[in-house]
Amino acid sequence: MTAMETIPNLLAQRAYLTPNRVAFIFEDQEVTFLELYEQAQIVAEQLTTLGVKKEDHVGVLLRNHIDMVFILFGIQLLGSIAVFLNNRLTTSEIEWQIKDSNTILLVTEEKYEPIFSGLTGPIMLKHELFKQKRTAIIVPEEISLNSICSIMYTSGTTGTPKGVLQTYGNHWWSATGAALNLGIYDTDRWICAVPLFHISGFSILMRSIIYGMTVILHEGFDEEKVLKEIIHNRASIISVVSTMLIRLLDKMNAPLPSTFRCALAGGGPLSKHLLEECVKKNVPVYQTYGMTETASQVVTLSPEDSLAKLGSAGKPLFPVQLKIKNGQDTEAKPLESGEIFIKGPNVTIGYLNRPSVTNEKIQSGWLSTGDIGYLDKDGFLFVQDRRSDLIISGGENIYPAEIEGILQSHEQVLEAGVIGIEDLEWGQVPVAIVVKKAGTSLTREQLIDFSLGKLAKYKVPKKIVFIDELPRNAAKKLVRHKLKSWWKETQTLG
Amino acid sequence: MTAMETIPNLLAQRAYLTPNRVAFIFEDQEVTFLELYEQAQIVAEQLTTLGVKKEDHVGVLLRNHIDMVFILFGIQLLGSIAVFLNNRLTTSEIEWQIKDSNTILLVTEEKYEPIFSGLTGPIMLKHELFKQKRTAIIVPEEISLNSICSIMYTSGTTGTPKGVLQTYGNHWWSATGAALNLGIYDTDRWICAVPLFHISGFSILMRSIIYGMTVILHEGFDEEKVLKEIIHNRASIISVVSTMLIRLLDKMNAPLPSTFRCALAGGGPLSKHLLEECVKKNVPVYQTYGMTETASQVVTLSPEDSLAKLGSAGKPLFPVQLKIKNGQDTEAKPLESGEIFIKGPNVTIGYLNRPSVTNEKIQSGWLSTGDIGYLDKDGFLFVQDRRSDLIISGGENIYPAEIEGILQSHEQVLEAGVIGIEDLEWGQVPVAIVVKKAGTSLTREQLIDFSLGKLAKYKVPKKIVFIDELPRNAAKKLVRHKLKSWWKETQTLG
Numbered sequence: 001m002t003a004m005e006t007i008p009n010l011l012a013q014r015a016y017l018t019p020n021r022v023a024f025i026f027e028d029q030e031v032t033f034l035e036l037y038e039q040a041q042i043v044a045e046q047l048t049t050l051g052v053k054k055e056d057h058v059g060v061l062l063r064n065h066i067d068m069v070f071i072l073f074g075i076q077l078l079g080s081i082a083v084f085l086n087n088r089l090t091t092s093e094i095e096w097q098i099k100d101s102n103t104i105l106l107v108t109e110e111k112y113e114p115i116f117s118g119l120t121g122p123i124m125l126k127h128e129l130f131k132q133k134r135t136a137i138i139v140p141e142e143i144s145l146n147s148i149c150s151i152m153y154t155s156g157t158t159g160t161p162k163g164v165l166q167t168y169g170n171h172w173w174s175a176t177g178a179a180l181n182l183g184i185y186d187t188d189r190w191i192c193a194v195p196l197f198h199i200s201g202f203s204i205l206m207r208s209i210i211y212g213m214t215v216i217l218h219e220g221f222d223e224e225k226v227l228k229e230i231i232h233n234r235a236s237i238i239s240v241v242s243t244m245l246i247r248l249l250d251k252m253n254a255p256l257p258s259t260f261r262c263a264l265a266g267g268g269p270l271s272k273h274l275l276e277e278c279v280k281k282n283v284p285v286y287q288t289y290g291m292t293e294t295a296s297q298v299v300t301l302s303p304e305d306s307l308a309k310l311g312s313a314g315k316p317l318f319p320v321q322l323k324i325k326n327g328q329d330t331e332a333k334p335l336e337s338g339e340i341f342i343k344g345p346n347v348t349i350g351y352l353n354r355p356s357v358t359n360e361k362i363q364s365g366w367l368s369t370g371d372i373g374y375l376d377k378d379g380f381l382f383v384q385d386r387r388s389d390l391i392i393s394g395g396e397n398i399y400p401a402e403i404e405g406i407l408q409s410h411e412q413v414l415e416a417g418v419i420g421i422e423d424l425e426w427g428q429v430p431v432a433i434v435v436k437k438a439g440t441s442l443t444r445e446q447l448i449d450f451s452l453g454k455l456a457k458y459k460v461p462k463k464i465v466f467i468d469e470l471p472r473n474a475a476k477k478l479v480r481h482k483l484k485s486w487w488k489e490t491q492t493l494g
Numbered sequence: 495m496t497a498m499e500t501i502p503n504l505l506a507q508r509a510y511l512t513p514n515r516v517a518f519i520f521e522d523q524e525v526t527f528l529e530l531y532e533q534a535q536i537v538a539e540q541l542t543t544l545g546v547k548k549e550d551h552v553g554v555l556l557r558n559h560i561d562m563v564f565i566l567f568g569i570q571l572l573g574s575i576a577v578f579l580n581n582r583l584t585t586s587e588i589e590w591q592i593k594d595s596n597t598i599l600l601v602t603e604e605k606y607e608p609i610f611s612g613l614t615g616p617i618m619l620k621h622e623l624f625k626q627k628r629t630a631i632i633v634p635e636e637i638s639l640n641s642i643c644s645i646m647y648t649s650g651t652t653g654t655p656k657g658v659l660q661t662y663g664n665h666w667w668s669a670t671g672a673a674l675n676l677g678i679y680d681t682d683r684w685i686c687a688v689p690l691f692h693i694s695g696f697s698i699l700m701r702s703i704i705y706g707m708t709v710i711l712h713e714g715f716d717e718e719k720v721l722k723e724i725i726h727n728r729a730s731i732i733s734v735v736s737t738m739l740i741r742l743l744d745k746m747n748a749p750l751p752s753t754f755r756c757a758l759a760g761g762g763p764l765s766k767h768l769l770e771e772c773v774k775k776n777v778p779v780y781q782t783y784g785m786t787e788t789a790s791q792v793v794t795l796s797p798e799d800s801l802a803k804l805g806s807a808g809k810p811l812f813p814v815q816l817k818i819k820n821g822q823d824t825e826a827k828p829l830e831s832g833e834i835f836i837k838g839p840n841v842t843i844g845y846l847n848r849p850s851v852t853n854e855k856i857q858s859g860w861l862s863t864g865d866i867g868y869l870d871k872d873g874f875l876f877v878q879d880r881r882s883d884l885i886i887s888g889g890e891n892i893y894p895a896e897i898e899g900i901l902q903s904h905e906q907v908l909e910a911g912v913i914g915i916e917d918l919e920w921g922q923v924p925v926a927i928v929v930k931k932a933g934t935s936l937t938r939e940q941l942i943d944f945s946l947g948k949l950a951k952y953k954v955p956k957k958i959v960f961i962d963e964l965p966r967n968a969a970k971k972l973v974r975h976k977l978k979s980w981w982k983e984t985q986t987l988g
Contacts, residue, residue: 004839
């Protein structure tokens with residue numbers, strides 16, 4: 001590794017530079033960077049007792065809690081790699097990811113017994129972990145930006161989840177790129193009320209130690225608690241998805257104090273009505289576009305542009321390049337649509353154990369996002385279609401192909417198409433259009449029951465409609481946008 | 495080059511992201527980032543007409559002026575490399591650096607005719623450059639962090655100037671490392687009243703485009719003008735050396751407005767008296783330690799620690815590691831003195847055309863600074879002796895060996911030793927202790943006259959004393975600290 005790829009061990013350096021600064025506030029507990037380092041070191045030593053070594057994969061199935069922070073940084077101090085497991089998945093989904101990632105130990109907690117009780121590999125409950133003996137370790141003084149820090153699963157158009165490899169460099173460049181856009185104020189306190197197992201949450205954790213910034217951690221999103229932090233505890237930034245923002249605005253009686261400087265909103269552009277509400281109530285909103293493969297936001301729209309560039313995702317972060325391609329080798333002109341490509345030091349080095357998908361998706365450093373969009377004449381990005389068929393429901397990504405695969409595994413189903421439809425509460429929800437095998441008697445309820453054990457609840461179709469034939473193109477590929485227009489027509493009529 | 499070593503072309507990206515933000519204020523002129531980009535592109539196209547190509551070395555002998563900014567960024571857009579020439583050097587010093595660096599063209603201005611008229615290589619006056627025809631170029635969309643951006647000469651203990659290679663990555667990591675320490679506020683305006691040919695000035699230029707921050711450029715340091723910028727034009731940061739700070743405090747009648755947030759002070763620790771003055775007058779001072787080889791500051795002391803840790807240089811920037819070695823392979827314990835070593839992605843890749851010096855000074859990424867110091871129990875650095883014999887006079891580095899070499903080249907001089915003595919105005923000034931050859935009649939005045947053509951004025955000894963023999967150790971190496979104590983005794987008595 002060259003000198004430019006080596007930096008000090010992040011948490012150790014932060015504890016050295018600003019030991020007494022508050023790193024995390026969780027409920028009534030305040031933890032300084034030195035305390036965080038000490039706690040993480042204890043966890044690292046306890047994991048060592050359990051046989052975990054450098055570069056081992058450690059599964060993490062936990063809820064947002066200060067314990068989860070200690071465990072995640074403990075894994076980092078050891079040089080092992082955290083495999084983030086979405087705690088809303090089913091047992092079989094988790095089992096698959098654990099196997100695929102070669103995870104040697106799963107750290108979880110009692111709350112998730114319904115999920116982990118059916119798993120086959122080694123499991124350690126966090127309160128048991130914290131009782132382990134410690135085996136002394138020497139924390140490495142430096143890390144390579146090319147080493148892998150974390151693995152998060154994402155499905156994409158194929159329907160099979162793939163483990164995205166996130167290096168320390170990916171997180172570093174994401175954090176510094178975001179800082180160059182949003183600024184760094186010594187009064188900053190970032191509310192993390194999004195899941196830590198998502199890149200939206202984990203990236204806040206990484207920013208905390210890189211910036212030396214206080215993070216206020218919430219177990220989940222509660223608009224009243226969030227408002228309290230902003231009004232009484234000088235919280236200055238929060239990461240949200242649009243449903244959270246709507247709930248927040250709903251509860252506000254007065255404009256926010258001037259100490260609040262930024263709501264970072266992911267998951268698709270906000271409506272004009274919502275943006276106008278934000279202006280009225282003094283909520284500066286930065287809309288963002290990003291994905292697990294880019295270690296969080298890569299394109300953002302500043303509050304001053306949000307109404308003039310309504311519907312835009314904004315401009316890239318400083319270290320990021322953006323390109324629209326409307327052919328194999330042709331770049332689109334302004335206002336021409338095409339596929340969005342992204343390049344930058346925050347882009348993943350690839351997918352775990354999937355060299356061919358990696359080579360296909362990342363060429364000469366350019367990540368093919370699968371999303372469709374265009375740049376306007378000022379270079380603002382407009383995302384028209386997320387990965388053609390990606391459904392974003394309350395901040396969770398849902399890939400139709402994955403649900404279709406499950407539905408089609410039912411013996412009475414011939415074929416199935418899944419699309420996202422608009423929903424006031426969740427933004428979007430998945431619905432399924434299903435073709436039964438001839439002469440079978442399958443009911444909607446049976447099919448939903450069948451899905452429930454196999455799919456996380458938020459992925460189970462909210463509605464199922466039976467149909468005679470699905471629209472397919474010449475290559476027999478499902479044409480989802482036709483399915484969408486068909487849905488709109490029939491459901492409006494019916 | 496790997497994806498993590500590639501980022502967008504800095505100035506082109508900045509002009510795309512924030513075209514209308516003010517980049518530079520110089521006298522009555524305001525230049526936005528888009529205008530800066532356009533002007534730099536014109537210069538790049540004019541240099542192309544003159545035959546300058548990618549990776550060519552272009553000498554720059556200019557005073558602080560918006561024109562210099564255009565020229566420096568024009569060189570960058572072309573992918574050529576700026577060789578920074580200190581405009582206080584003599585013709586022969588400059589001639590040497592131009593030859594050593596293989597500079598193909600010197601860009602200068604009429605003011606420096608006394609210097610450049612004696613030079614042998616191709617010269618272009620800036621107002622002539624600006625009249626050249628333009629040859630269209632395509633600005634590269636991206637740059638490698640490993641490419642060389644700039645070359646600055648420094649002498650070190652050997653006395654022979656060496657060209658320090660500074661990559662884009664060095665400047666990038668320096669800028670982001672500084673940001674993580676000082677923060678980035680969207681109201682920031684940085685006064686640059688230090689020379690742009692020094693790393694202290696040039697690093698402000700690079701921060702401007704990386705942060706998207708306004709820089710207020712001054713031709714030189716004038717305390718009244720600086721105060722005006724702070725009080726009336728919301729300037730928030732200034733880089734200074736201690737003499738400037740003293741002059742600034744002297745002129746202040748009232749505490750500075752709260753918009754002013756930082757004086758970044760290089761060139762050795764400040765006195766207790768000066769720090770107390772700063773506290774009284776609301777001037778938050780960040781003391782810094784750094785060098786050309788580290789692309790500016792690497793260790794800083796925050797205002798809140800400055801009195802408790804009086805005399806300390808502070809703690810490293812986040813990406814920087816610090817080590818004190820008191821033996822070939824032994825690291826010093828806290829409070830033990832030794833040589834200061836620095837590692838980080840901002841450390842130079844080496845010296846131009848000097849692989850053996852590079853290998854000697856940088857091992858496994860660790861730069862041997864030649865400076866002596868220790869860490870206290872909290873990890874704060876105390877610099878005890880800068881490169882043993884480095885003299886810092888009004889912010890300029892003076893290397894005794896270089897002056898000794900010139901003095902010894904006089905036919906009547908047997909040997910000479912140069913040391914720095916304290917000076918109220920300049921911090922330090924050089925004085926020489928000289929042994930004449932037997933039977934010669936050399937006078938002090940003759941020796942000073944002899945030096946004037948060969949050494950920049952600030953390097954010419956302020957005093958010359960003749961002596962019979964210089965203190966040398968067993969290896970016949972000059973023992974400068976003995977010379978210093980001898981000086982103190984005799985000069986106090988005398």
